[in-house]
Amino acid sequence: MRGQQVVLATLKRIHFLLESTDTLTMARNLTVPLFQDNTGTGKMFAIILRSIWVWWGGMFSLVMAIPTVVKTILFLLLPVLVAIGLVVNLANLIGT
Amino acid sequence: MQILRGETTLQTWQDIKLNLNYDRLFYYRGNLLSRVSLDQTLGTLLFVLGLGLITVALLLPLLSGDFLDLGDLLTNSVYGLLFWLGLGAFSYATYLKRDRSIFSFHRTTKTLFDLQAQIGSSKLKQITLNDYFSYSLWSAVDKLYHANSETFLADLTSQMLVSKQVQDIFYRLGLKPEQTKQIVASTKFINTKFEANVALFGQAFNKAMALGLEHIDETAVVMCLLESLWFDQLRQANVQMSEIDGLNLWLKNTKRKLRYKSLWAEKSLLKPLGGMNRAYTSRYAPTLKDYGDDYTRAAATGEFVISAGKEDQMRELVKVLQKDTGAAAIVLGEPGVGKSVFLRHLATRMVVEDVPKSLRDRRLVAFEHGKAYTNSSSYEGYKRIVQDVFAEVADTKDVLLVLDNLDQMLDVRQEYQAELVNLIVSAVDKYHLQIIATASPAGYNKFIKPIPGLVSIFSVITLLEPKPEVSLQILIDEADRLEHKYGIAVQVPALKQIVQLAPKFAYERVMPDKGVDLLEEALLEARDAGLNTLTEDIVNALISRKIGVTVGRISEDEAQVLAKLEQRMHGRVVGQEQPILAVANALRRARAGLQKSGKPIASFLFFGPTGVGKTEVSKTLAEAYYGDEKMMIRIDMSEYQEESNLTRLIGELDGDRLTGGFLTEAVRQKPFSLVLFDEIEKANPKVLDLFLQMLDEGFITDGGGRKIDFSNTIIIATTNAGSREIASEIIKGNKYEDVYMAAQEGLKSVFRVEFLNRFSKVVMFKPLNQIEVEQIAMLMLEKLDKQLQSQGYTLEYTREGVQNLVKIGFDPVYGARQMQRVIQEQVEDKIASAVVGGTLKPGGVYRL
Numbered sequence: 001m002r003g004q005q006v007v008l009a010t011l012k013r014i015h016f017l018l019e020s021t022d023t024l025t026m027a028r029n030l031t032v033p034l035f036q037d038n039t040g041t042g043k044m045f046a047i048i049l050r051s052i053w054v055w056w057g058g059m060f061s062l063v064m065a066i067p068t069v070v071k072t073i074l075f076l077l078l079p080v081l082v083a084i085g086l087v088v089n090l091a092n093l094i095g096t
Numbered sequence: 097m098q099i100l101r102g103e104t105t106l107q108t109w110q111d112i113k114l115n116l117n118y119d120r121l122f123y124y125r126g127n128l129l130s131r132v133s134l135d136q137t138l139g140t141l142l143f144v145l146g147l148g149l150i151t152v153a154l155l156l157p158l159l160s161g162d163f164l165d166l167g168d169l170l171t172n173s174v175y176g177l178l179f180w181l182g183l184g185a186f187s188y189a190t191y192l193k194r195d196r197s198i199f200s201f202h203r204t205t206k207t208l209f210d211l212q213a214q215i216g217s218s219k220l221k222q223i224t225l226n227d228y229f230s231y232s233l234w235s236a237v238d239k240l241y242h243a244n245s246e247t248f249l250a251d252l253t254s255q256m257l258v259s260k261q262v263q264d265i266f267y268r269l270g271l272k273p274e275q276t277k278q279i280v281a282s283t284k285f286i287n288t289k290f291e292a293n294v295a296l297f298g299q300a301f302n303k304a305m306a307l308g309l310e311h312i313d314e315t316a317v318v319m320c321l322l323e324s325l326w327f328d329q330l331r332q333a334n335v336q337m338s339e340i341d342g343l344n345l346w347l348k349n350t351k352r353k354l355r356y357k358s359l360w361a362e363k364s365l366l367k368p369l370g371g372m373n374r375a376y377t378s379r380y381a382p383t384l385k386d387y388g389d390d391y392t393r394a395a396a397t398g399e400f401v402i403s404a405g406k407e408d409q410m411r412e413l414v415k416v417l418q419k420d421t422g423a424a425a426i427v428l429g430e431p432g433v434g435k436s437v438f439l440r441h442l443a444t445r446m447v448v449e450d451v452p453k454s455l456r457d458r459r460l461v462a463f464e465h466g467k468a469y470t471n472s473s474s475y476e477g478y479k480r481i482v483q484d485v486f487a488e489v490a491d492t493k494d495v496l497l498v499l500d501n502l503d504q505m506l507d508v509r510q511e512y513q514a515e516l517v518n519l520i521v522s523a524v525d526k527y528h529l530q531i532i533a534t535a536s537p538a539g540y541n542k543f544i545k546p547i548p549g550l551v552s553i554f555s556v557i558t559l560l561e562p563k564p565e566v567s568l569q570i571l572i573d574e575a576d577r578l579e580h581k582y583g584i585a586v587q588v589p590a591l592k593q594i595v596q597l598a599p600k601f602a603y604e605r606v607m608p609d610k611g612v613d614l615l616e617e618a619l620l621e622a623r624d625a626g627l628n629t630l631t632e633d634i635v636n637a638l639i640s641r642k643i644g645v646t647v648g649r650i651s652e653d654e655a656q657v658l659a660k661l662e663q664r665m666h667g668r669v670v671g672q673e674q675p676i677l678a679v680a681n682a683l684r685r686a687r688a689g690l691q692k693s694g695k696p697i698a699s700f701l702f703f704g705p706t707g708v709g710k711t712e713v714s715k716t717l718a719e720a721y722y723g724d725e726k727m728m729i730r731i732d733m734s735e736y737q738e739e740s741n742l743t744r745l746i747g748e749l750d751g752d753r754l755t756g757g758f759l760t761e762a763v764r765q766k767p768f769s770l771v772l773f774d775e776i777e778k779a780n781p782k783v784l785d786l787f788l789q790m791l792d793e794g795f796i797t798d799g800g801g802r803k804i805d806f807s808n809t810i811i812i813a814t815t816n817a818g819s820r821e822i823a824s825e826i827i828k829g830n831k832y833e834d835v836y837m838a839a840q841e842g843l844k845s846v847f848r849v850e851f852l853n854r855f856s857k858v859v860m861f862k863p864l865n866q867i868e869v870e871q872i873a874m875l876m877l878e879k880l881d882k883q884l885q886s887q888g889y890t891l892e893y894t895r896e897g898v899q900n901l902v903k904i905g906f907d908p909v910y911g912a913r914q915m916q917r918v919i920q921e922q923v924e925d926k927i928a929s930a931v932v933g934g935t936l937k938p939g940g941v942y943r944l
Contacts, residue, residue: 019366022374025457029375036379036493078187085170085180092172 003076010072014065023057026050100241100291103224106298110215113222114298121226121234126242128235132196139192142185149182196231207310209355225301230313232259241290249288249296253280253321256314265318268343268572269335270588279329296320307344308351315347339592342565345405346572353402359448360400367396367447373457373494381488384461384495387468387481391443391460391498403434403441405566409557413442413532416555417496418452422528426502426544428537429559432609435534438559439498442532455496460532461489462498465505475512482519490527497531503539513543517550524553541801561606568595570608571615582619586630591615593635600643600767600808614638643768643808644723658684661720668716669709670875670912671868674832675702675859679717682810682856686721694794697721699811701776701852703843704861705819707913711772713861714812718770721810727769729762733779733813742783747799754800768808776813777846784851787813791854813855818842823863836860864912870902872912876919877944884927888938891927897944 018024033039033046074081100118107114124131153175170176208228214220226234236255245251256262257280266276296317303309304316322330322340330340371380381388395401403410409427416425429435443460445451463485472478489495499505499520506513523529533554535544544550562570568591575586598611605613615630618638622630657664661680669676682698702710718728736745747757756764763771776784790796794807821842825835839860843852852858864872877898881891905918923944930936 016362025374029377032375032377034376036377036491075190078183082180082184082187086177086184088171089173089176089180093174093177 006072006075010065010068013068014061017061017064018058021057021061023054023061026053026057030054104294105222106225106294109223109298109302112215112220114301115222115224116226116294116297117224120224121229122238122241124235124238126239128231128238132231135192139189142189142192146182146184146186146189149178149185151182153179153182208304208312209308209310212305212308223301225297225312228301228304228312230311233311233313233317237290245288245290247285247288248290249293250280250283250285252317253283256318259314261313261315262318265315265322265343265347268346268569268588269330269339270592271333271335275333279326279333282329283325285325299324307348308355309347310351310355319344319347338563338565339568342563342569345566346569349402349404349569356402356444356448356450357400359450360444363448364396367392369393369396371492373459375457378492378494379488381485381492381495383481383484384463384488384492387464387471387485388461389464391440391462392446393459395440395443395447399440399444401437401440401444403437404570405562406434406438406441406559409438409559410442410445412555412557414451414455416557417530417532418454419530422524422526422530422553424524424529424531424533424553424555425557426533426535426540426554427557427559428535428540430561430606431536432606433559433561434608435559436500439500439532439534458494458496460496460498462500465499465501475508479512479515479519482516486519486523486527486529489529490523495530497529499531499533501535501539502533503535503543506543507539517547521549521553538801562608564595564607567598567607567611568592571595571611574608574612575615578616578619582623584619584622584628584630586615586619587632589632590618590630590635593632593639594618597635597639600639644727657720664720665713665716668875669712670871671864672709672713672861675709675713675861678857678859679713683717683721686810694807696791696794696806696809696811698857699791699855700813701855701858702812702814702861703816703818703839703858704822705863706816707916708861708864709912710814710861711774714770714772714814717810717812722768722770727766728772729759729766729769730772730774731759732774733776733783734774736779736783739780739782741780742786743799745783745786746796746804749800754798756800757798760796760798760802760804763804763806763809764802767805770810770812771806773811773813775815777815777817784847787811787851788854811855815843815846817846818860822860832860832862835862866902866906869906869912869915870898873898873901873905873915873919876916877923880919880923884942889927889931889936890941891923891944892941893944901944 015024027050030050031043031047033042034049035042037043037046100122102119103115103117105113105115153169157169157173157175168176170179206227211223211228226237229237236252240248240251240255257276263273263276266273271279297312299320300312300316303319304312307316307319309316319340322343327337366374368374371385372378413425413427416423427435427438429438439460439462442451446455446458446460449456463482465482468481468485469478472481485497489497506516508516520531524531537558544554561567571591571594572588575591579586594611594614595607598607598614614635618630618635621638622628622634625634627634661683662676665676665680679698679700682700686697702713704710715725715728719725731745735741743757745757745759747755747760749755759771763769773779773787786796790806791811795803795805798804818839819842821839822835825838830838840858843858877891877893884891901918901922902915904922905915907914927936927942930942936942
């Protein structure tokens, strides 16, 4: 199994989370007025609201992605962890 | 066995090398599937073992009261050792049980879809085909190669037949499993070792790309073989090339459907279901919400629609809609051709984002003008709704507005129509709305075409009736649904028969709608008859009943009738052996399905003197072919001597009203009939031009622009032209063939050669001789006797009596017509006088 494939799958999942919370859409349209309110205030509000949305959406997506990321990291590191755990344990047992 | 190593180039495709990498292809030494299966089993065991060890490592210290802190447990205890061993086993189990379509060492995890996106980029110089093989194909190839199969191709095809996908392909061609096995078994494989057949994988790659497959799989290989190696056997099994084309289209459609489904599962979650777009740049549209049917919302919530075989039109529509400023397209098609399905398919594509970026975050909403009309108390109220909807759509900027059945929307009083047209035109021109309208061709001609302002804003996209092979695939899909509904299995030959015969009736309806209705009707009939399978014969019987003519296979009784057709015709017509033979042959050809498709069943020009049996032959033919001589439409062409008379034949549009023509209406009512054009030489030459299209194309266009189909008619034109030449040649004692040649010259002086050449046969009727007239007189007297007997009288006559009548009645110029007159005067008139005078009473006998 290629680590690259696992990482790609994780990134894809994070991308989907960002899409499903409309975070990426908001980021793409950061300067586009909401509801076609083309007044100066409308444009200003749009930037503020969209920025807030991008921030919170991004945070929310990242929190939601934590299990996936942890799983991926563990998945990649597990063989190494197992090896280290076994060696340390055996060394300690033999030492005692 | 020749050991294959490294990479080899099979062919070049679009300047890209198509390679096979033998090292990776044969990596598993023929054990790919068993290796995968072994890994899965081992993985499961290790998974259980790992979980067990971890559980033991955590539980035992607790149960034994030997509480260890976590640090000790993981680093300095036997339990810790067990824990790590368990985790190791668990980790390895996950590796063994991995999804190999996503995680693989020995080939790319990319699919042909990914490759498709790369085509055209200069970076792509070569493609390793085996990277894109499906697991089952990879496994089969690897296994057969390592088994050193001497009959690689034969074994590969046998293995592929087990695949459900491959079985489905043969089923869709109407072949039973035993027929399929027979085709494969009877294939002559020349050199079937692996090395000799590697080119097949290049072909399969091309096929897989053309069909939009995810991998090069059994389907691609089998489709290649169907079009090459098995083609002859398929033709013997009555499978036509067009059916394979239809199958290709179905596969392409099905694969796209599967791809869309997987995309839809992800993308539909992203689509907003309210009235707002994802970027929140649109505005709320309350009137549109009340009077609109949101196709994209329906597609996102489960109405997943795929339209078959209309890719070009879809591309055209998308191109029109990509314009930044106002764009309007009108989709024209007969009711039932699939206009709504087409637009709902666009909505599905918008949801799965298989459209250009500018159309992705948009909504496709149909304005329900019928609902708006019903809910309005006055026209003004309706107009206000239309105005509000247009204004809201202009404001929201994310809606593509569908005006379904625009022709019906404009079917209102003239002044209202003008207002609606203004609204639509300004909506597109001024407010840059993007509108997709739909209409039937007739509605378009009537309500839209006469308004240049409206025509100029619309790009016309025409949806034609699908080709038979496409209709068949649509019917196969529908059959699947209907089989469940009625609990009756549908055989593919029955569907083929529906596709073949449906065009023969109900001309106002089109496929696939007409075919689906017919299928449902046939299923109902099968259910009522207590059958559990819908066969070809049930469909034939149903359609025969609908059109009044036997279709389908020729039954034994019918075969006898056809074989003895001449005999039957001679029972009614005396002499005229050659014309009767020509007509009977044409009829047999038609019934055997050998007539040219699209043309009338047969067309004859009967020429010869009057009273020799031309009309009688026509009547007999109508009776023999269509079951009743009433199925003959007779048009007296002497009534069409002026050019202006043409409209009486084909009808004309009088304002909005269509006055049907004598010919076109009669054929529309009775599409299965014999059309007799009497005394054709008397018709205006412009009127005769009508024949050119009728005989060539099998249809004419009536005054209302409708196509009138003549492909199920027999056309007979009669003329007395050439009679003089026939008489003079007969007097000289010449043979039929010589008389015919001489008479042809007479015909050519009256008709243009291209007109004569259009008929399937120009048939000469020769004058009757005295013996033939005597036989006709006998027949006439027999008929009269039957008539008298029904009223209680009897007619008795001797041969001498008949001969005496013939002496008076024989006239080489007027033929049997003069004889008819003599019998009327000499026999019928006298009997009438006797009956009226009381000398002939019921039960009495009149002696000639």
